[in-house]
Amino acid sequence: MTVRTRFAPSPTGSLHIGGVRTAFYCWLFAKKSGGTFVLRIEDTDQARSTEEAAAGIQRDLRWCGLTWDEGPEVGGPEASYFQSQRLPIYNGYVEQLLASGHAYPAYETREELEALRKEGEANKTGFRYKFRPYSAEDLAKFASEGRIPVIRLKAPAHDITVKDLILGEVTVLAAELEDIVIRKADGFPTYHFAVVIDDHLMGITHILRGQEHLMNTHKHVGVYEALGWETPQHGHLPLIFNPTGSKMSKRDKAKEAREGAKKAQEERKKGGHHPEDWSWLALASGLEVGDVASFMRKEHDRIPTAEGIARVLGLSLPMIEVLDFLKGGYLPEALVNYMALLGWSPGDDRELMSFDEMVNAFTIDRVNRTAAKFDGAKLKWLNGEYIKKASAPRLLAALGQYLAVVDVPMKAATEAQLLALIDMYRDRSQTLADMEVSSRFLFVRPTTWDEKAATKVLKGDGFEKLVGCMAALVAHHGPWTAAALESSLTPIAGGNLGSIAQPLRIALSGTPVSPPIFETLAFLDRKEAITRIQNCIHHFEGGV
Secondary structure (H helix, E strand, C coil): CCCEEEECCCCCCCCEHHHHHHHHHHHHHHHHCCCEEEECECCCCCCCCCHHHHHHHHHHHHHCCCCCCEECCCECCCCCCEHHHCHHHHHHHHHHHHHHCCEEEECCCHHHHHHHHHHHHHHCCCCCCCCCCCCHHHHHHHHHCCCCCEEEECCCCCCEEEEECCCEEEEECHHHCCCCEEECCCCCECHHHHHHHHHHHCCCCEEEEEHHHHHHHHHHHHHHHHHCCCCCEEEEECCEECCCCCECCCHHHHHHHHHHHHHHHHHHHHCCCCCCCCHHHHHHHCCCHHHHHHHHCCCCCCHHHHHHHHHHHCCCCCCCEHHHHHHCCCCHHHHHHHHHCCCECCCCCCCCCCHHHHHHHCCHHHECCCCEECCHHHHHHHHHHHHHHCCHHHHHHHHHHHHCCCCCHHHHCCHHHHHHHHHHHHHHCCCHHHHHHHHHHHCCCCCCCCHHHHHHHHCCCHHHHHHHHHHHHHHCCCCCCHHHHHHHHHHHHCCCCHHHHHHHHHHHHCCCCCCCHHHHHHHCCHHHHHHHHHHHHHHHCCCC
16 A cells, blocks of 8 residues: 555644644655655635635745645646635535435524524433434425525444554444534535545545544544445544643633733723723734724634734733744754654654654654643753754754744844854854844844943953953954954953953943854944944943
8 A cells, every 4th residue: 555644734824833743743654654745725614714824834834844745836636635626526425425315405504403402401312413304394494494405414323433543443332423514505515524535535545633633533434434435544643732731722822812911901990991991902003993802802812813912012922833933933843853752752762853864763653642741941952952953054044034024133134144143142042033132232232231230340440441442443454353353452351351351242232241252343343343332431431
């Protein structure tokens, strides 16, 4: 058998890092087996799917280094890898199931179904939809009301057992099965139907997905049986929990934003502001008042709203989506390496592993059954190790991707300056964001100085040393390089380079912390360095 795996996301938002792990395991399994990895976009949810999200998912996968053998933009034997463009295919199989008696139209409204559910709850019998024949009068009534039916599949009359590659045998009793909807009233197939049709037609042999889908699988087996098709092998991956022990979810962002907004609103209430007035927050964030108000009432969890609120209030939201980690300054190879180890291990103590090493080591039998806990500190450490080991061209490319999605002063840096920053900061940065924050003073001239540090550094002859350095730099006419500047300033140090390095750090950065002082001076051009030192001297010339 030629192994064929697939990753089939719904384009209803940005790519969750849990999705990255699922995609990577599918990719690893295919590569280890010499098989094929397919990307399919499941966009049958017309209310929530967007072209922007579909494009974003493909962009995020590529950033992570995950390419597909068949799918959007790559092509393959299928006419399309977007479900919304495959409606005639699904409808053909719906008609086949109707003709064979495996499926039937169902006319109940949402209100009628809800009433049946409540009746089941009251009787403590539960509610599972089963085939119910309609009378001629019923059908006439439905027609007069213009009802458009859904199409349901008759559930098997026997138990269904899934032989899961990770969890073992999982059985659902026949009494617990219900007749699922396979085509909605809008003419679009449901997820449960389209996924089976596509997996069969695309020759998918192994389906790896999260454990949250486990109880969907028996529904899909029912579709395979009705069509007389062989069921692919399934493996359900362990969940990923956040540090608090709950499942990592995009809703975590909404939760954090709401809590921050509530705290801010409590402070405003003390000043007499109405507790339900969110106009101030909407105005500051550029959002609609109604959007913010409904968000605070938990009527929706839209991430753009949460992020807009967070920007205004200075909140740090949980990193959940791939774009969060790009903005956080993580290297994709470090992120994917870490995610691979959340639920799988190579069987030894290795932690930093290349894609090739992971392909060689990957086996399904080493995937855990139990949930994994996301450890942000461990990821940051791993990322720092990747930064130390990466080549300068690799870090230059990564900085380019990072700077394309953040608004920071470093965006003004030239390629030569970025390479210089890599040399100065790679061994002291765990993320590219650390590198940006630490080097920000090189692009933003300080207007204040650390008074405590300045008092310590500039007292005694420290101030005179700074003045002497200033004079030497004004008189310096050689190349503006670290080596040449060290030669010009070393005599002033009198054998103690620290006596000039710390005063210069205070003047150039406003703090007593910087990379090696002569490299820092060389990074700044002559005029900028002299201006900063002059400003510091003028500020402290009355004494420290």
